[in-house]
Amino acid sequence: MKILLHSHFPAGHALPMHAVAQALVRKGHTVHWLTSPTHAKRAAQAPVNVRPEFHATKDTYSIDQPLEKKGETGLLDGDYSRLQGRVLAQVEDYRRVLREIGDIDVLVVDVMPYGAQAMYELGEIPRWVSLGVIPMYTSGADAPLATSGQAPPTSYLGRCVNAFHQWTQQNLTLPYSLAPVVNKQRRQLGLADLPRGQPLESYWYSPFLHIQASSSALEFDQTPATKTGVAFVGPLFAQDSTDNPDHVPHAWDVIVAHPRVIGITQGTFTMNPTSLIIPAIKALSEDKQNLLVVVSPYERDIREQIDVPSNVLIKEWLPYDFLLPQIRLFVTNGGYGSITQALYHKVPLLCAGQTEDKKDTAARVAWAGAGIDLKTDSPSVEQVKQAAEEILGDERYLARAAELGEELKALGGADEAARLLEEFAKQE
Template sequence: MARVLICVLPAQGHVGPTLPVAEALVRAGHAVQVLTGRRYIDAFAAVGADAARLPEEADFDEGHFPEREGLQGLRLARADLTGFVTRMGPQLMAIDGLLETRAIDVVLCDPLLMAGLPLTMWRRRPPVLVLGFVPLAVPMPGLAPPRTLVDRARNLAMTATTHALMRPVQAAAVREVRSLTGRAPEVMFMDWPLGSDGVLQLTCPGFEPPRELPVPVDFVGPLSASGAEQHSLPPWWPDLDGDNPIVLVTQGSVANDLDDLVRPTLNALADEEILVVVSTGGTDLPASEVPANARIAESLPYDELLPRCALMVTNGGYGGVNHALRHGVPLVCVGATEDKPAVVERVRWSGAGVGIMRPRVSTRAVGKAIRRVLREPRYQARAQALAEEISTCPGTGGVVDAVERAVERHRGAGGN
């Protein structure tokens, strides 16, 4: 039996794929301790894990970020990243307390939980594995290899923008790490997984640009579940049995301004022989704005819905995009905040859809992209090829195997 500590930020997009990992480890006979936010304690306890809450100053409500209000572009991205960095100290204090009292054999860590950076710098620590439910963007910005001069120019521009964005945040991270460890980090704060003992990436190789990394990467495939057990069927569900193709539109739960993507898509498709299904993520959409060919719900069982869909229009959440690919659904991906540009890059690079690197899309642009993906069979073919590749990934069993290998290596090397 191994004693596993899972550290995960209190956000649904992070907790969703982590819950099945915790459950699989418990079923395999391991003792699982989880460190997360207050709202998710019961969910992890329900699968047999011993869950502890992050300190108050490191916990947050993912639907309410007052510090983001009024910010856009680089200022918004910098505020988000600074928020991750400033929670590093309380996170590390909580992890240190659990390591001292629980004799942990291996840590599974959220890549955006910045305590992972000083943790990997400790000379005496258990193995640290990273749960890759964001794009594998190390070293930053982790762009796809350029294929054309336009690609090269875009990559240069994105790299310059990323470095400009990161400079003050990296300075803050260096100050935090020095105060916690007495040493400066040798990598960019977002690149801390390079100092881990391995990355368990929740996708397939065909969706991540190849690169040489100093850390092993196991592609385990997407893990989130979204069936009728998690989300009840809406009353209009029988409408899906019609003859028209179904287009799913989702804006996510954090960057959830419906003017960015949902309203332009509804307007673009209002007169088309298409059934448009919208997951609002909790934001109200007045009935007067819903065309006759659209159906609306706050949340939906994607595992029931996606096999019926011809296309998914998304703001680029990594988990949602991989959920679509698991079912062979091509994509129109629009996004420019958080990790969305990296996801847009992967959609383009993989050939599984059209990527639009903007925070907001026009009715004309999204309509053009949707018609292109529906009309050209190559997108469906690539999405289906990725679905077949994902079907060969080991899933939670691969995570359990990686944990057990890491523990065996550590014990064989004289670890506790």
């Protein structure tokens, strides 16, 4: 097959797509990966036997670059004006790559798939697939709204209120806020307006196949209201770090030998260490049974603000496939990829993140019984301490994380995503 993959610029989107690309190349397919030019080095450093052909976005990057500089993703902030020009930019980037590589068997995109839908309607690509690397949002009466940070309602009244919010979103918010911005660009391409009153899923996911990098248990056991086929494949990551001795981090023997390691991170975007990392260090370093491994590029800032105890190691970067199997608890601001990978390795979670989709990811962890959601970006030292003590002292969190880990591993990850794409391409 010849496959074109397009991922949004943040690392949390590019890394899962890159894992799928490697799995497809390993199977012998020709894979072209279109994403931000900031990921060119990452693509070039992949082993030759799994390296996709890299293509940098140009028109789309002109829209993404200001977001990247501000540390924003342009997703789930309710500012649909950010979509101005994006559909046309996506189409132009797709057309440019297709002129270089010729016809493809399938296009895979992760978020904001308006250009993919337009290209399909124009007859310039075959059917396309969406890849979910953030929480899956659906429009059922029990489905919480995006960025609500809520779990499904448990009472009749709650269900009625939630159903009203869903109706409002489907019939007022999306048709009068999102659709006009997209439709203006569709008209420039000679396409009709989007149908009025269509559910959220029709804006976000392929009508043919949606692959979600998680499990049903982490998505409230819900499915889209549309006819979209959904396949859960678990987290998507390339498992090659532990096979490469050059990747072994300094002081790794100390981490492996320690009986209770706690990982702490704030992901790739919300990086100010004062919000979570420093409170977590203060809360958890007092117990000398703990070895804290902090993953952050701001070691200097951390050391300027606090005296770092001897049982705290700070690393600018660590491969998750090294770190996660060694830890007993993961303290994080709740990025979807890091959460699903932690659970894949059977690690319970302490979540403290409220920006964009992070509150929704944390709500899923708490609903599934695999951790605690502090419902704040900036927890106090006492909040972190109490929550960590509860998780470490209650084997039910570890047991539930282990159950979810077994389920996630069984789903197949990037290899299963590649298999699904092979099967999809064979269908008429």
